[in-house]
Amino acid sequence: MANSAKPISSPVPQEWYPTLAFFMLAVGLVATASFFIYEATVSKKNRSVLKELSTGAVASVFLGFGSLFLLLSAGVYV
Amino acid sequence: MDGRESGTNSSGQSTEFMSAWYAKRFLHPDVVAVRNSSISFPSSSRKERREDCSTREPSQQRWKEHAAAEVHGERPRERGVRCDFGIDGPYLRHGDVIITQQLPRLLINRGMCPLPAVTVVNSEIKIDLASSIVRAYVTLKVENIGSSDALEVVLAFSPTQAKSIALIRASTPEGKRKKKTYTPLAVNPTTLPDTPADAQLAFNPNALLEPFPAEISQSESQLVYYRDTAFMLSPYHIKEQTTHIKTPSKKIESYSREDPTNRVGTELRYGPYDDRPPYSFSPIIVHFENNNPFAVVEELTRVIEVSHWGSLQVTEHYKLAHAGARHKGVFSRLLVGPLHSGIFLATLPPRVHSVYYRDEIGNVSTSHLRSDQHKSELEIEPRYPLFGGWKASFVIGYGLPLHDFLFESPDGRRYLNFSFGCPLMETVVDHLTVKVVLPEGSKNPSASVPFPVKQKLETSFSYLDVVGRPTVVLEKENAVPEHNIFFQVSILRLQPSVDARGAAHVSGAFFLLFFSCVAYLHTDLSIRKS
Numbered sequence: 219m220a221n222s223a224k225p226i227s228s229p230v231p232q233e234w235y236p237t238l239a240f241f242m243l244a245v246g247l248v249a250t251a252s253f254f255i256y257e258a259t260v261s262k263k264n265r266s267v268l269k270e271l272s273t274g275a276v277a278s279v280f281l282g283f284g285s286l287f288l289l290l291s292a293g294v295y296v
Numbered sequence: 297m298d299g300r301e302s303g304t305n306s307s308g309q310s311t312e313f314m315s316a317w318y319a320k321r322f323l324h325p326d327v328v329a330v331r332n333s334s335i336s337f338p339s340s341s342r343k344e345r346r347e348d349c350s351t352r353e354p355s356q357q358r359w360k361e362h363a364a365a366e367v368h369g370e371r372p373r374e375r376g377v378r379c380d381f382g383i384d385g386p387y388l389r390h391g392d393v394i395i396t397q398q399l400p401r402l403l404i405n406r407g408m409c410p411l412p413a414v415t416v417v418n419s420e421i422k423i424d425l426a427s428s429i430v431r432a433y434v435t436l437k438v439e440n441i442g443s444s445d446a447l448e449v450v451l452a453f454s455p456t457q458a459k460s461i462a463l464i465r466a467s468t469p470e471g472k473r474k475k476k477t478y479t480p481l482a483v484n485p486t487t488l489p490d491t492p493a494d495a496q497l498a499f500n501p502n503a504l505l506e507p508f509p510a511e512i513s514q515s516e517s518q519l520v521y522y523r524d525t526a527f528m529l530s531p532y533h534i535k536e537q538t539t540h541i542k543t544p545s546k547k548i549e550s551y552s553r554e555d556p557t558n559r560v561g562t563e564l565r566y567g568p569y570d571d572r573p574p575y576s577f578s579p580i581i582v583h584f585e586n587n588n589p590f591a592v593v594e595e596l597t598r599v600i601e602v603s604h605w606g607s608l609q610v611t612e613h614y615k616l617a618h619a620g621a622r623h624k625g626v627f628s629r630l631l632v633g634p635l636h637s638g639i640f641l642a643t644l645p646p647r648v649h650s651v652y653y654r655d656e657i658g659n660v661s662t663s664h665l666r667s668d669q670h671k672s673e674l675e676i677e678p679r680y681p682l683f684g685g686w687k688a689s690f691v692i693g694y695g696l697p698l699h700d701f702l703f704e705s706p707d708g709r710r711y712l713n714f715s716f717g718c719p720l721m722e723t724v725v726d727h728l729t730v731k732v733v734l735p736e737g738s739k740n741p742s743a744s745v746p747f748p749v750k751q752k753l754e755t756s757f758s759y760l761d762v763v764g765r766p767t768v769v770l771e772k773e774n775a776v777p778e779h780n781i782f783f784q785v786s787i788l789r790l791q792p793s794v795d796a797r798g799a800a801h802v803s804g805a806f807f808l809l810f811f812s813c814v815a816y817l818h819t820d821l822s823i824r825k826s
Contacts, residue, residue: 223703223704223705223711224703224704225698225699225700225702225703225704226604226698226699226702226703226704226710227606227697227698227699228604228605228606228698229604230605232606253810253813257813257817262817265817265818267814267818270810270814271810271811271814273810274807274810274811274813274814275807275810277806277810278803278804278805278806278807278809278810279803279807281802281803281806282799282800282801282802282803282804282805282806283796283799283802283803285799285802286760286796286798286799286802289759289760290605290606293650293695294759295601295603295605295606295607295609295695296603296605296758296759296760296795296798
């Protein structure tokens with residue numbers, strides 16, 4: 219087994235965790251800001267639900283992965 | 297063994313042996329002890345060798361199970377066949393009586409079990425009492441005098457020994473290299489029925505040392521009893537045997553004599569004795585000084601958390617006790633005597649990081665960590681020195697890189713290799729539990745351990761978990777440092793290793809937040825129509 223087994227390590231290099239966390243969270247927060255700015259500025263009848271939901275989806279994906287990498291870089295290996 | 301009933305042994309010794317054998321079954325053990333040996337001080341209890349009760353069972357299968365269990369040092373469950381006694385734990389803290397009531401059954405239940413016709417030509421036993429764990433190395437030279445092949449050699453242990461045995465390893469030296477076998481050691485029959493074969497046996501009767509006096513003050517040194525038999529207990533006739541006992545220091549208070557006995561410095565020699573009938577024994581007691589701290593971990597729980605994001609986190613909860621002579625009198629920090637538990641050394645794997653050592657009060661700062669390429673050493677000192685009967689409990693935790701321990705084989709299964717036992721050196725663990733927490737979504741977890749343990753599966757919950765993580769729980773009683781070897785847990789993982797489920801759950805939660813925002817902003821909650 220020893221010669222055919224290969225060691226498993228993380229799919230993303232561990233040194234990148236803090237950087238990834240920072241950039242993903244930054245993008246996620248920018249998307250969140252854009253979502254709320256859209257809600258605040260555009261009047262009610264001009265709003266498009268599709269645009270709202272897509273901005274929300276993008277923001278939530280980036281925020282989700284960003285918080286995962288934030289936890290990993292803090293040492294909480296989930 | 298049948299010679300006992302039918303009296304085929306012609307030596308006068310056999311009569312004494314026979315009556316002693318009966319006597320020890322039905323009378324108080326002290327009677328036999330005083331009669332059979334020349335011990336000058338009162339022996340409070342006698343440790344006798346246990347017959348291998350399994351040889352009396354008619355069925356060979358049952359015997360094999362018992363013998364295999366013996367060899368692995370596990371205590372069999374049935375009390376009907378084993379002669380069992382009331383000692384708890386490896387240390388004879390309570391001292392006395394060993395023989396209990398199951399024994400009369402032995403006398404009745406002696407069926408015609410075929411014992412291989414084997415004699416022991418030479419047996420040499422070396423017992424090392426230098427630390428708090430007793431280690432015995434038995435070298436047997438066995439000869440098959442029967443006409444048929446003998447496939448097994450039966451070893452017999454006394455009740456106390458059998459209960460305290462933690463590990464038995466047997467090997468047959470072949471040529472220059474030793475081959476290890478774990479089940480009843482096979483005598484190599486070859487073509488001639490009387491080929492002598494050597495057998496080497498190492499086992500650790502786990503501390504059959506009793507501190508006597510049982511209570512000492514802080515500055516006294518600790519004296520212990522070691523009880524054993526001068527003649528090796530064996531179901532076979534032994535032609536020649538010697539027993540060597542090595543004590544840690546030259547200070548031996550007393551030892552029983554069974555001539556020829558000789559003492560040279562720290563080594564006692566009993567023997568050589570010639571031509572002993574089967575199941576002969578002669579109890580001996582050695583009373584010597586042993587200032588090793590008898591560190592016993594009463595309970596150890598090791599939790600190993602495997603995360604595919606790159607780290608292995610190990611948390612160990614210890615309940616440590618000093619099981620030597622109990623401390624009496626006052627405790628003074630100025631007068632540190634010879635026997636107190638000092639520093640414990642834990643051997644951890646190399647590349648360990650984030651090591652912490654804390655207890656219920658908080659962090660304990662009396663520790664040092666040194667690492668090199670092959671191992672890391674953690675020296676810890678409890679908050680207070682432990683004297684006899686004192687306890688301490690603490691938690692040690694550390695993190696390790698995953699690639700040192702987790703491997704993937706071509707068939708898709710992933711294997712975790714990790715060490716099983718307690719990393720503290722020269723400590724005995726009464727009850728060891730190892731929990732391996734596997735990542736969510738691992739299927740078919742299975743563990744393989746070189747010695748018998750109790751296994752079960754549980755689910756534990758941790759951060760970002762929905763269905764829970766499968767946990768393999770392995771339990772072992774009476775673990776010694778020789779059990780600190782690698783074991784393996786393997787899992788099947790169908791989807792890619794990245795466990796992005798956690799991130800997906802967090803994203804889902806955020807999206808729910810945005811969605812509810814959108815829903816709120818699109819609903820009209822005003823009372824008046826605008």
